[in-house]
Amino acid sequence: VGSDCEQFVSGQHAALSRAAFLLTGDAVAAQDLVQEALVRVLVQWRKVQRADVPEAYARRILLTTFLGGRRRAWHREQPQADPPDRAGTSPYEAVDDLDGLRRALLALPPRQRAAVVLRHYEDLSEAQTAELLGCSVGNVKALTSRGLAALRLAMGAPEGTTAR
Amino acid sequence: MTDDLSDRLTALADRAPARPLDVAALSRTARRRRQRRALVAAAPVAALLLVVLLAWTHAGGVTDRISQQAGPGPTTPVVPISDLQASVEAEVVRRDLLDGEPALSVTVDPPSVALGSEPATVRLGFSALTGREASFLPLTRWSAAIPVDGAGSGALGLSGVCGARWDDAGQREEGCVGAPLVVSTVEPGRPQTAVLQLYARVGDQQTKPGLYRAEVALDDEHLLRLVVGVRHGPFVEPTEPPTPDDEPPAGTAPIRIFLLTGEEDPCGGAGRFVERRVPATEAVATAALRKLFAGATAEEKAAGLSGFGHETAGLLRSVRIEDGTAYVDLVAALLPDSVGTSCGGTAFQVMVGETLLQFPTIERYVVALDGDPRAFVEVMQGGCEDPVEPGGPCDPAPFRPRD
Numbered sequence: 001v002g003s004d005c006e007q008f009v010s011g012q013h014a015a016l017s018r019a020a021f022l023l024t025g026d027a028v029a030a031q032d033l034v035q036e037a038l039v040r041v042l043v044q045w046r047k048v049q050r051a052d053v054p055e056a057y058a059r060r061i062l063l064t065t066f067l068g069g070r071r072r073a074w075h076r077e078q079p080q081a082d083p084p085d086r087a088g089t090s091p092y093e094a095v096d097d098l099d100g101l102r103r104a105l106l107a108l109p110p111r112q113r114a115a116v117v118l119r120h121y122e123d124l125s126e127a128q129t130a131e132l133l134g135c136s137v138g139n140v141k142a143l144t145s146r147g148l149a150a151l152r153l154a155m156g157a158p159e160g161t162t163a164r
Numbered sequence: 165m166t167d168d169l170s171d172r173l174t175a176l177a178d179r180a181p182a183r184p185l186d187v188a189a190l191s192r193t194a195r196r197r198r199q200r201r202a203l204v205a206a207a208p209v210a211a212l213l214l215v216v217l218l219a220w221t222h223a224g225g226v227t228d229r230i231s232q233q234a235g236p237g238p239t240t241p242v243v244p245i246s247d248l249q250a251s252v253e254a255e256v257v258r259r260d261l262l263d264g265e266p267a268l269s270v271t272v273d274p275p276s277v278a279l280g281s282e283p284a285t286v287r288l289g290f291s292a293l294t295g296r297e298a299s300f301l302p303l304t305r306w307s308a309a310i311p312v313d314g315a316g317s318g319a320l321g322l323s324g325v326c327g328a329r330w331d332d333a334g335q336r337e338e339g340c341v342g343a344p345l346v347v348s349t350v351e352p353g354r355p356q357t358a359v360l361q362l363y364a365r366v367g368d369q370q371t372k373p374g375l376y377r378a379e380v381a382l383d384d385e386h387l388l389r390l391v392v393g394v395r396h397g398p399f400v401e402p403t404e405p406p407t408p409d410d411e412p413p414a415g416t417a418p419i420r421i422f423l424l425t426g427e428e429d430p431c432g433g434a435g436r437f438v439e440r441r442v443p444a445t446e447a448v449a450t451a452a453l454r455k456l457f458a459g460a461t462a463e464e465k466a467a468g469l470s471g472f473g474h475e476t477a478g479l480l481r482s483v484r485i486e487d488g489t490a491y492v493d494l495v496a497a498l499l500p501d502s503v504g505t506s507c508g509g510t511a512f513q514v515m516v517g518e519t520l521l522q523f524p525t526i527e528r529y530v531v532a533l534d535g536d537p538r539a540f541v542e543v544m545q546g547g548c549e550d551p552v553e554p555g556g557p558c559d560p561a562p563f564r565p566r567d
Binding site: 006009010013014017018019020021022027030031035038039042043097098101102105109110111116117120121123139142146148151 | 169170172173174175176177178179180181182183185187188190191193194534535536538539552560564
């Protein structure tokens with residue numbers, strides 16, 4: 001493992017961190033998730049190198065790390081009506097639309113959340129998403145559809161509530 | 165909505181903190197992991213589990229009383245923080261470090277019982293067992309699983325390590341409190357002590373009974389992990405846990421739960437029903453599972469029966485029965501790790517299955533974690549059909565809220 005892989009890891013860090021933040025909804029958990037994924041990239045560097053699209057392989061590792069780590073820190077965040085770990089003190093934060101979206105995302109089951117992020121943030125096709133999630137295109141449609149429905153419900157719901 | 169959603173997801177992703185990446189550290193971690201894989205292939209590294217349970221009986225009694233006061237239903241009563249006591253149990257998982265050699269020993273001194281807003285303290289003794297130095301410099305993060313449902317919310321403050329805590333005003337503070345203890349090296353023959361303090365803190369000075377867990381990873385590979393659980397409950401003088409022989413209060417009804425005769429068959433093949441009393445309710449399956457997850461009484465344990473631990477008292481999220489199927493939704497963060505083992509999985513299925521299938525309206529049951537049955541199947545090391553069969557064991561549809 002030499003400088004090529006270290007350059008690759010450095011280059012992927014920002015993009016994976018953004019996706020990880022959407023998947024985990026938490027800065028520290030996202031950092032944990034990305035670090036774990038990047039370590040796996042380094043451990044499996046030869047496989048990553050041989051992949052047609054190494055960036056996609058790294059994204060797959062991030063996703064499988066996320067979906068396979070239900071007992072790990074990035075799955076322990078629980079959506080809360082009044083979370084104690086709000087970092088900001090801005091009086092406007094309570095009505096922050098993006099924070100509402102973050103909470104609504106967190107309330108989705110992990111595979112639904114992953115499907116929504118892959119389809120609507122990563123802009124992947126249904127087939128690409130199905131390959132990453134290891135399921136059928138039909139399953140991706142169902143996951144995405146249910147995820148979007150839950151997001152609509154949560155975002156349209158009264159303040160302080162989250163979809164379950 | 166979808167175009168708008170994409171824009172908003174992008175805007176939300178922009179909030180991801182831009183933190184520098186220590187590629188060299190990642191490389192070192194990857195190298196060690198590759199080395200360890202080689203070692204593991206030759207001789208599996210056994211994880212050593214040290215469990216210190218303190219004030220267990222006392223805490224269990226409190227928990228059980230709380231669950232009785234709560235009665236059936238998802239909402240747990242909120243307790244003023246001034247009326248709290250928190251007993252602490254600590255569990256340290258130590259895996260072999262440094263190429264498989266045991267390098268660190270971690271002991272947990274008797275932790276205290278927190279009263280009111282006073283913190284509970286856990287002292288951790290670190291000592292190196294080999295000639296190598298073992299640094300716990302990377303003790304930099306912690307996370308907490310905080311089960312929240314119904315009204316109220318809770319939080320854990322943690323000091324004595326680099327991490328986060330909450331001050332009296334409920335403001336989060338980050339940094340290395342007590343850092344000199346943390347950013348040091350444990351040398352052979354010079355054991356050190358770190359002190360963790362756990363607080364119950366919420367903005368409205370209220371919290372709720374339940375199990376709070378904090379995890380501290382001692383390095384990026386989670387080679388050493390500390391799990392601290394805090395139980396909260398109204399302060400009461402210690403008394404024996406309630407037993408089935410207590411005088412049955414008015415307005416209650418008997419139900420049965422299935423416990424294991426663990427000593428005869430540690431894998432959960434044998435057991436028997438015991439009785440509990442619950443407020444008269446039609447939701448008997450829900451009440452029975454809540455009692456099952458609250459664990460065995462002291463008398464039952466003395467009689468050789470075993471079941472869930474008191475830390476699973478809040479495990480049940482909901483039970484819904486439809487067309488003979490009970491859909492059991494659990495709180496993922498509270499599911500004991502042991503359920504993922506073959507013995508633990510069998511024990512879980514026997515106790516839950518026998519308890520549920522005693523009711524004539526239940527012919528089968530499906531379990532989900534946080535509404536996701538696939539998650540439970542994965543914990544049990546099973547697989548789901550693909551695509552998920554509607555009505556099958558991995559179909560999440562029955563767990564969704566109904567209008």
